[in-house]
Amino acid sequence: MSVLVYIDQSEGSIKKASLEAASYANETAKKLGTTSTAVVIGSTNDKLESLGNYGIKKVYHFDNQELNSFNSTSYSKVIQEIAQQENAEVIVFSNNTSGKAIAPALSVFLKAGLVTGAVALPDTSNGFVVKKSVFSGKAFANIKIQSSQKIISVNPNSFGIHSSDGQAEVVSVKTLQTSAGIEITGTHKITGDVPLSEADVVVSGGRGLKGPENWGLVTELAEVLGAATACSRPVADIHWRPHHEHVGQTGLAIAPNLYIAIGISGAIQHLAGVNRSKTIVVINKDPEAPFFKAADYGIVGDAFEVVPKIIESIKKLKSA
Amino acid sequence: MKILVCISKTPDTTAKIAFADNNTKFAGDGVQWIINPYDEWYALVRAIELKEADPSTVIHLINVGGADSEPIIRKALALGGDEAIRVNSESNDSYFVAAQIAEIAKSGSYDLILTGKETIDYNGSSIGAMVAAFLEKPFVSHSVKLNIDSNNAMITREIEGGEESCKIALPLVLSCQKGMAEQRIPNMKGIMGARTKPLKVVEPIAGEELTSVVAFDLPPAKAGVKLVSPDQPEELVRLLHEEAKAI
Ligand SMILES: Cc1cc2nc3c(=O)[nH]c(=O)nc-3n(C[C@H](O)[C@H](O)[C@H](O)COP(=O)(O)OP(=O)(O)OC[C@H]3O[C@@H](n4cnc5c(N)ncnc54)[C@H](O)[C@@H]3O)c2cc1C
Ligand SMILES: Nc1ncnc2c1ncn2[C@@H]1O[C@H](COP(=O)(O)O)[C@@H](O)[C@H]1O
Numbered sequence: 001m002s003v004l005v006y007i008d009q010s011e012g013s014i015k016k017a018s019l020e021a022a023s024y025a026n027e028t029a030k031k032l033g034t035t036s037t038a039v040v041i042g043s044t045n046d047k048l049e050s051l052g053n054y055g056i057k058k059v060y061h062f063d064n065q066e067l068n069s070f071n072s073t074s075y076s077k078v079i080q081e082i083a084q085q086e087n088a089e090v091i092v093f094s095n096n097t098s099g100k101a102i103a104p105a106l107s108v109f110l111k112a113g114l115v116t117g118a119v120a121l122p123d124t125s126n127g128f129v130v131k132k133s134v135f136s137g138k139a140f141a142n143i144k145i146q147s148s149q150k151i152i153s154v155n156p157n158s159f160g161i162h163s164s165d166g167q168a169e170v171v172s173v174k175t176l177q178t179s180a181g182i183e184i185t186g187t188h189k190i191t192g193d194v195p196l197s198e199a200d201v202v203v204s205g206g207r208g209l210k211g212p213e214n215w216g217l218v219t220e221l222a223e224v225l226g227a228a229t230a231c232s233r234p235v236a237d238i239h240w241r242p243h244h245e246h247v248g249q250t251g252l253a254i255a256p257n258l259y260i261a262i263g264i265s266g267a268i269q270h271l272a273g274v275n276r277s278k279t280i281v282v283i284n285k286d287p288e289a290p291f292f293k294a295a296d297y298g299i300v301g302d303a304f305e306v307v308p309k310i311i312e313s314i315k316k317l318k319s320a
Numbered sequence: 321m322k323i324l325v326c327i328s329k330t331p332d333t334t335a336k337i338a339f340a341d342n343n344t345k346f347a348g349d350g351v352q353w354i355i356n357p358y359d360e361w362y363a364l365v366r367a368i369e370l371k372e373a374d375p376s377t378v379i380h381l382i383n384v385g386g387a388d389s390e391p392i393i394r395k396a397l398a399l400g401g402d403e404a405i406r407v408n409s410e411s412n413d414s415y416f417v418a419a420q421i422a423e424i425a426k427s428g429s430y431d432l433i434l435t436g437k438e439t440i441d442y443n444g445s446s447i448g449a450m451v452a453a454f455l456e457k458p459f460v461s462h463s464v465k466l467n468i469d470s471n472n473a474m475i476t477r478e479i480e481g482g483e484e485s486c487k488i489a490l491p492l493v494l495s496c497q498k499g500m501a502e503q504r505i506p507n508m509k510g511i512m513g514a515r516t517k518p519l520k521v522v523e524p525i526a527g528e529e530l531t532s533v534v535a536f537d538l539p540p541a542k543a544g545v546k547l548v549s550p551d552q553p554e555e556l557v558r559l560l561h562e563e564a565k566a567i
Contacts, residue, residue: 104449113530189482258566301550
């Protein structure tokens with residue numbers, strides 16, 4: 001018996017969200033009095049022994065060449081194989097795009113109850129109950145999993161990374177489960193930027209910025225903070241910014257440490273995607289903007305005057 | 321081509337989120353119910369566009385839900401679905417719901433099964449992948465573009481940190497999100513026509529529920545915003561650094 005965690009990687013490097021899933025798996029294992037084991041699929045540049053730093057005892061590395069491009073069906077078959085072999089009681093994923101494609105398939109293959117979007121460790125005091133985010137971050141549901149095997153996917157940035165010292169034992173394996181059926185014809189990586197779903201700090205702009213020519217304010221502030229950039233839906237709809245930056249109910253839901261909203265009114269559908277952020281800062285010239293009700297800090301003022309001063313002030317702080 | 325579009329019913333995006341019966345149920349009284357936006361705007365509208373390009377295409381809708389789902393099913397028919405099936409069950413367990421959809425899908429021999437990326441109430445983002453697993457068919461999640469070229473689907477999907485284009489032979493299951501299509505409003509002809517389109521109600525097959533809701537809770541209220549004067553942005557930076565420890 002063990003707790004199994006799927007470690008997702010992108011172009012050979014392990015994702016931050018996966019380290020969080022590893023930490024979650026390890027804490028769950030401790031609660032259940034067992035240890036945590038990781039599964040990595042595809043070639044990787046990272047030293048997998050280092051997963052020991054997040055409490056992982058053993059890593060199964062499926063390094064078949066054919067598995068280098070992501071395929072949720074073959075990936076879930078591989079994980080099924082190892083979950084059965086290990087008799088895993090709990091299998092943990094990150095609730096990111098890969099986890100969302102694999103975990104539900106695994107749930108069917110193993111007939112294991114699934115909770116996606118977990119925000120806390122399972123409560124085992126009365127059955128096995130997992131707290132998850134629902135209504136786009138506006139509420140939580142405590143869900144009981146009735147099956148003997150259980151699958152949990154953890155919302156990025158909700159549990160944190162817990163590191164310790166240790167080395168994991170790495171076992172290299174080949175699998176026969178490589179059924180493809182999907183021919184990849186092109187990949188387009190959004191490079192150079194901090195990926196929005198994983199960013200600690202996000203600077204976001206709305207229609208209040210008047211036009212794409214003014215986005216320097218957002219990108220420059222993001223740059224001094226090492227932040228990712230985001231935007232409200234109308235901004236993406238009118239093509240001031242790319243679609244993948246759109247956050248909210250119908251866009252990406254994020255939970256950074258710090259979310260800075262500039263010229264965004266704070267409509268309920270926008271809040272649905274950002275209300276899990278730890279600290280929210282709102283800069284808006286309208287004191288009645290609804291966003292102030294959801295904010296921790298705010299400046300009522302003209303973004304074109306305020307933001308350049310904030311940038312200067314942060315530069316000063318960083319160089320101090 | 322035969323397309324099955326999975327339609328779920330969710331509270332309107334502006335609905336007040338509150339719970340009843342000792343926090344075990346969503347307080348739905350007075351709430352306006354809509355088709356889950358991902359299902360309507362992206363999955364269904366893209367299916368309709370494919371039908372417009374190839375009028376021999378047939379679009380079936382499926383909903384697993386109670387009789388109170390019928391208004392949203394009629395709306396989906398008004399937008400352009402040809403017929404609908406409602407599996408009469410109010411289960412919220414994804415495994416159970418997906419098993420029902422897979423059962424209907426098996427008998428309908430569909431070339432494409434489209435779902436939304438997730439429901440905006442339970443945020444499960446699971447049904448599409450589960451249906452594909454039940455059917456042992458390929459699954460592509462988070463699709464932002466879909467074109468059909470004879471027997472193949474050309475898809476662009478979101479992956480971690482980017483996008484990927486791929487080609488897959490039909491049949492397959494696809495979850496849809498922004499980029500696939502644009503929101504539409506049903507016209508009068510559609511609304512009138514929807515009244516007489518077939519809406520078949522079937523009872524669920526026996527199946528297991530693997531999860532159940534114990535209770536809901538609401539996040540703690542925010543303490544209230546701390547306003548900083550626009551003349552003192554350095555004060556904001558100080559607070560973020562020293563108090564919030566966010567920078
Ligand atoms: C079903 C549905 C789903 C939706 N999903 C989403 C979603 O996922 N994400 C999303 O963002 N929206 C979504 N919306 C749209 C949402 O309702 C709002 O219309 C949208 O968020 C408004 O964007 P905005 O704040 O950028 O623009 P506006 O509402 O136009 O607000 C602009 C703000 O900028 C301020 N401003 C103007 N000039 C300045 C200045 N010089 N300095 C500082 N502030 C200034 C104004 O006071 C105002 O508050 C959805 C709507 C529906 C119906
Ligand atoms: N009860 C249901 N009936 C029909 N389709 C559903 C139902 N629930 C979810 N779906 C479909 O599955 C998608 C993902 O839902 P979920 O996994 O619940 O977030 C939705 O966008 C719908 O397309």
